[in-house]
Amino acid sequence: MLQSPVQGTVARLTVRGLLGRRRGILLAVAPALLLLMSAVAASSNGDMHELTVTILARLGLGTLVPLLGLVVGTGVIATEIDDGSIVYLLAKPLPRWRIVTTKLTVAVLTIWLFSAVPTLLGGLLMYGTKDGLAVALTLGTMVAGAAYAALFLLLGVVSRNAVVIGLAYALIWESLIGNFVEGARTLSVQQWGLAVAKAVASDGTLTAEVALGTAVPLLLVATAGAIVLASVKLAGLTLSSDD
């Protein structure tokens, strides 16, 4: 029997844990700022192309998406593992991969809501439909967001220090090392997203450090690998013993 990758009850519990008790509002603050900046920029008379790329590619895709990915990707599972309530999901005859795919689906949709939607709106505000730039950046944000969600969810399963390690990756590897070491850019989710965006937009509108032929396989391998590994790790999750 083929099973749906999303289990309704797990999804419901995850959404409530992630967005319940005003946490949803907190998550919406950064995207709202991005949208506000886009609106201000749109009414200015600067170079619209440069403003759009700076706000949506650098700030949005470069900073907002990895941070959202970190908060949401770890938030859908690491919190439950930390406080022990994951026991109630695991002590059930549920395939472990279904728990992972359900939580990942919730994470990806949440990240898209809080990053892809403001990116699309901001892009349209600043640059209209010209060169397909708004749609391209939105797609880039979506693929990067999904990959971040999967990687950070995996991190939340394997490590008790997921947030610290995730921050180190997003800030130190992607931003700092990525700016100086060329090889590091090949292994950067942000650059993979940019490669996808570049391919969608009109020629010469965007630049990316990684070729599309490299970015797409890496995106797929990273995401699928994270799902498989997280499922295996979750199946062997050990409860910490107080005594």
Added chain:
Amino acid sequence: MAVITIDKVSRWFGNVVAVNDVSMSIGPGVTGLLGPNGAGKSTLIHLMSGFLAPSAGTVTLDGARIWRNQEVYREIGLVPERESMYDHLTGWEFVLANAELHGLIGPAGAAKRALALVDMEYAQDRPTGTYSKGMKQRVKMASALVHDPSVLLLDEPFNGMDPRQRIQLMDLLRRFGVEGRTVLFSSHILEEVEQLARHIEVVVAGRHAASGDFHRIRRLMTDRPHRYLVRSSDDRRLAAALIADASTAGIELDWKERALRVQAIDFQGFTTLLPRVAKEAGIRILTVSPADESLESVFSYLVSS
């Protein structure tokens, strides 16, 4: 009939051995897992509930391996020691979610039955975060019972309960035992186990110290050599009178403490002997205090015997 079999199981964490070559088999009825804190009770329950892999040996339910086998949860209900349980959900939502996660047909009916079983219907619409310890324990029970499991594993279920809640939970567990379910609960309190379980398994420092009928083990515990510190008006004369009786194994005059250290073999005999001997010799007893009545010393005696 559901039987959990632990076969030559050891579990170590780095250099620390938490469970050391333990073999036991838990069948229908209520079994108490007794041992002092840190003895490895939780480790054993985690091994039996599939949340810990044995470093050596096997843990099975009716022959099926438990580790990395989610199908066993159709038969097992687990009541974990930790309290966190989706605090934002109401009791009803929590138990219903558990029924749905089991894939039960008619999850609402199952949740209703489980909540009725633990008498928690009156508070089912309140968030579990507002519950007292005893209420949380009962809702955890309901979540573990929602799929009518044949095995129920409870890690220190009486912790933090008031006497009334304790009696209620004991009645419930006793009933499950009579119904033929396999019920295992851990406790470090002798009296709790005594009230509930006929069959007990004792673990001390990761080792399986004793197994079997409670009364037999209780007798072993009572019959062990007891040590007392005795002060009297004439320690030396009292010592001479006591050593003449068969219930006394050894006596030492402790000059620093100005007291006698007495080792008695026969607990019953010694408790009648001491006042009688003192009275006959005209000696006044000033203090009698047991020197090693802690549960740990009782347990360690069981291990060495």
